[in-house]
Amino acid sequence: MNRAQRRLFLGGLSFLDSLAAEQADVVELSPPPEQRLLVGNPEAIGQIFRADRQMHLAGSDTLRPLVGDRSLLFANGTRHAAYRQSIGPELRGNALRRYHSTIADTTHAAIRTLASGSVIELTEWTRKITLNVIGTIVLGPCGEDLLHRFSTWVDGALGSVPRTLLYRYLRTPVGLPTPWRTFLRRREVIDRDVLHRARSADRGGTVSGTPCGTLAGLLTSGREPLGRLDDDDLRDQLVSLLFAGHETTASATAWTLFWLERHPQVLADVREELAATTSEGSNAKDVPLLDAVCRESLRLTPPATLAGNRVLTEDWDLLGRPTAAGTRLTPSIYLVHRRPDVHPDPLRFDPGRFLGTRMPAQDYLPFGGGLRRCLGADFAMLELRMIVAAVLRSLDLRCVNPRRGVPQLRGAAMGPKPGLRMEVRHVRALPT
Numbered sequence: 001m002n003r004a005q006r007r008l009f010l011g012g013l014s015f016l017d018s019l020a021a022e023q024a025d026v027v028e029l030s031p032p033p034e035q036r037l038l039v040g041n042p043e044a045i046g047q048i049f050r051a052d053r054q055m056h057l058a059g060s061d062t063l064r065p066l067v068g069d070r071s072l073l074f075a076n077g078t079r080h081a082a083y084r085q086s087i088g089p090e091l092r093g094n095a096l097r098r099y100h101s102t103i104a105d106t107t108h109a110a111i112r113t114l115a116s117g118s119v120i121e122l123t124e125w126t127r128k129i130t131l132n133v134i135g136t137i138v139l140g141p142c143g144e145d146l147l148h149r150f151s152t153w154v155d156g157a158l159g160s161v162p163r164t165l166l167y168r169y170l171r172t173p174v175g176l177p178t179p180w181r182t183f184l185r186r187r188e189v190i191d192r193d194v195l196h197r198a199r200s201a202d203r204g205g206t207v208s209g210t211p212c213g214t215l216a217g218l219l220t221s222g223r224e225p226l227g228r229l230d231d232d233d234l235r236d237q238l239v240s241l242l243f244a245g246h247e248t249t250a251s252a253t254a255w256t257l258f259w260l261e262r263h264p265q266v267l268a269d270v271r272e273e274l275a276a277t278t279s280e281g282s283n284a285k286d287v288p289l290l291d292a293v294c295r296e297s298l299r300l301t302p303p304a305t306l307a308g309n310r311v312l313t314e315d316w317d318l319l320g321r322p323t324a325a326g327t328r329l330t331p332s333i334y335l336v337h338r339r340p341d342v343h344p345d346p347l348r349f350d351p352g353r354f355l356g357t358r359m360p361a362q363d364y365l366p367f368g369g370g371l372r373r374c375l376g377a378d379f380a381m382l383e384l385r386m387i388v389a390a391v392l393r394s395l396d397l398r399c400v401n402p403r404r405g406v407p408q409l410r411g412a413a414m415g416p417k418p419g420l421r422m423e424v425r426h427v428r429a430l431p432t
């Protein structure tokens with residue numbers, strides 16, 4: 001690990017902020033022969049995404065023990081294409097309609113637990129909602145217990161920088177109890193339970209409707225191009241979807257609610273928009289301002305600061321800079337979103353940037369891009385709009401400690417600092 005890499009790992013966002021201040025284009029994190037470049041130039045990132053077929057995705061050492069070696073997040077070539085071909089259609093277009101009631105019911109249930117005057121830890125609250133939603137979509141109704149244990153397990157590894165450091169660098173299988181051994185012990189139980197649920201869904205035990213009523217049903221159906229998955233493969237895909245499908249969305253929802261609370265005029269305008277429609281936020285066209293608010297929140301505080309690490313499979317030319325095969329390229333979403341030459345006054349929350357215009361993919365990339373663009377992007381936008389709309393329709397929130405509304409990394413995801421709290425000022429009746 002060289003100095004820049006150490007600064008990225010230990011300093012995290014403060015290091016990225018210093019690079020953003022100088023509008024860094026390409027930063028060497030480690031020298032050849034295992035060169036690693038952090039890329040903050042939109043043109044270069046566009047070039048990388050367009051050449052994704054010439055790249056090989058290197059997984060993340062932090063996430064690998066969580067999601068497994070065979071995770072679709074790290075797959076390459078035909079296997080990667082098969083995962084995308086199988087799962088992708090379930091997470092976009094008309095297929096999204098069947099998730100509306102899950103998102104609405106889960107959000108309403110979470111709102112019903114709140115009384116006027118109560119105080120919530122914002123990201124914990126949004127995380128519960130998004131984990132319940134993705135849990136239902138992946139495994140079917142699966143009860144709080146399994147999801148709670150899943151969440152505790154992830155938290156043990158990624159919940160804070162010291163925890164992540166211990167989990168990542170003290171991976172000794174024997175000796176004193178370490179976070180790593182606790183992690184492995186918990187993983188064993190979770191794997192068993194997740195597989196059990198998926199296989200019983202396979203037998204029609206818990207999932208109503210078609211065998212593909214859940215993503216587990218789809219993955220256990222044996223359909224081509226994936227074919228039959230053995231237990232290890234199935235486990236890795238289920239845990240990957242549960243993980244990727246809730247952490248980032250929870251952060252995005254918390255950020256959006258936070259930014260709205262900090263900008264009362266925007267909040268009033270969104271409420272007016274909602275008052276003029278019966279929409280639950282499922283269709284972006286019915287709520288253009290709310291949609292713009294969600295997009296601006298993803299720009300200013302992107303839950304994923306980096307896209308996946310791409311490794312060049314042949315010599316290349318990156319913005320006129322000769323770059324050898326084997327170089328690892330990491331596109332930085334955070335750096336692009338904070339460039340004043342791309343987003344004037346980048347630290348200002350201004351949803352107007354997204355009203356009536358489409359930003360070029362290389363300038364705005366909360367979901368990455370190219371062949372690896374987030375498979376759940378459309379689903380995530382749907383969920384984000386629907387949760388925020390339901391909250392605004394039924395709750396008035398006031399931030400108790402806005403100073404905690406600053407970004408902090410949690411593994412790969414960037415959320416508000418833990419402990420950011422909202423007081424529930426007023427609760428309005430929900431639709432029955």
Ligand code: HEM
Nearest residue numbers: 244245248249252304307308367368369372374375376380
């Ligand atoms: C606001 C929420 C989300 C954000 C910001 C986000 C962001 C990202 C990013 C940056 C990537 C890497 C793309 C690249 O390397 O170019 C990614 C990949 C992925 N995401 Fe998401 N994501 C979100 C929600 C979700 C959800 C809800 C799901 C599942 C239902 C999901 C599933 C995936 C999968 C499977 C991949 C791997 C795609 C591949 O390698 O082919 N994500 N996401």
